[in-house]
Amino acid sequence: AQSVTQLDSQVPVFEEAPVELRCNYSSSVSVYLFWYVQYPNQGLQLLLKYLSGSTLVKGINGFEAEFNKSQTSFHLRKPSVHISDTAEYFCAVSSNTGNQFYFGTGTSLTVIP
Amino acid sequence: GAGVSQSPRYKVTKRGQDVALRCDPISGHVSLYWYRQALGQGPEFLTYFNYEAQQDKSGLPNDRFSAERPEGSISTLTIQRTEQRDSAMYRCASSLGGGNQPQHFGDGTRLSIL
Numbered sequence: 001a002q003s004v005t006q007l008d009s010q011v012p013v014f015e016e017a018p019v020e021l022r023c024n025y026s027s028s029v030s031v032y033l034f035w036y037v038q039y040p041n042q043g044l045q046l047l048l049k050y051l052s053g054s055t056l057v058k059g060i061n062g063f064e065a066e067f068n069k070s071q072t073s074f075h076l077r078k079p080s081v082h083i084s085d086t087a088e089y090f091c092a093v094s095s096n097t098g099n100q101f102y103f104g105t106g107t108s109l110t111v112i113p
Numbered sequence: 114g115a116g117v118s119q120s121p122r123y124k125v126t127k128r129g130q131d132v133a134l135r136c137d138p139i140s141g142h143v144s145l146y147w148y149r150q151a152l153g154q155g156p157e158f159l160t161y162f163n164y165e166a167q168q169d170k171s172g173l174p175n176d177r178f179s180a181e182r183p184e185g186s187i188s189t190l191t192i193q194r195t196e197q198r199d200s201a202m203y204r205c206a207s208s209l210g211g212g213n214q215p216q217h218f219g220d221g222t223r224l225s226i227l
Contacts, residue, residue, distance in 0.1 A: 004155075006155075009153075032212050032213045034215060036218075041220075042220060043117070043204065043218035043219050043220045043221060044156070044204075044206075044218040045218075046215045046216075046217070049215055051213050090155050090156070092155075094212035094213070095212050096211075096212055096213065097212070098169075098212055099144055099146075099161060099163070099168065099169075099208075099210065099211060099212055100158060100161065100169060100212070101146070101156075101158070101212075101216060102158070103148075103155035103156045103157075104155050105153075105154055105155050106153070106154065106155050
């Protein structure tokens with residue numbers, strides 16, 4: 001089975017500053033990795049995904065993430081955040097041995113004007 | 114619309130009543146998933162279907178919870194004899210199938226048990 005750890009439950013950051021949201025996973029098989037964003041009272045929206053190939057993955061809204069197999073990490077980054085980026089962010093892992101997704105507990109990003 | 118649709122959006126009921134939550138997935142999506150999400154937590158897996166077949170129900174908390182997808186499209190999650198601890202956001206997602214396919218989520222059903 002796989003699991004995901006998001007160590008930072010809350011991350012406050014000033015507008016236009018860079019941000020990194022951390023995600024570490026554990027798995028005994030090859031993984032697929034995803035980041036989702038959840039705005040208040042809405043469902044989860046896919047930000048980006050890593051399936052294979054280039055370890056740097058670019059997503060929507062200027063976000064990117066880097067898959068690091070040796071560190072078992074998939075940290076999410078944005079060079080300059082906007083107020084509209086305030087939301088809950090979830091990292092998820094799955095594998096080619098099954099359909100199930102495992103989600104982290106989420107990181108609440110608050111952008112301060 | 115073209116997304117995953119869940120109904121009702123909110124459900125308030127008394128303890129002991131049965132509730133049925135509905136999920137209408139994206140057309141053509143093979144896999145359908147049910148999750149429960151507590152406040153401040155990530156989605157917790159309950160069960161999933163490929164077409165009409167329930168592939169994994171290991172996340173269902175107890176035998177009061179059941180799910181079906183009889184025609185391989187719309188799914189219903191049923192909770193019998195509800196308890197206050199069942200209060201949560203229940204989310205449905207669908208995908209083309211396989212661990213490499215992203216899941217597309219509905220807006221959820223907020224269930225409150227009085």
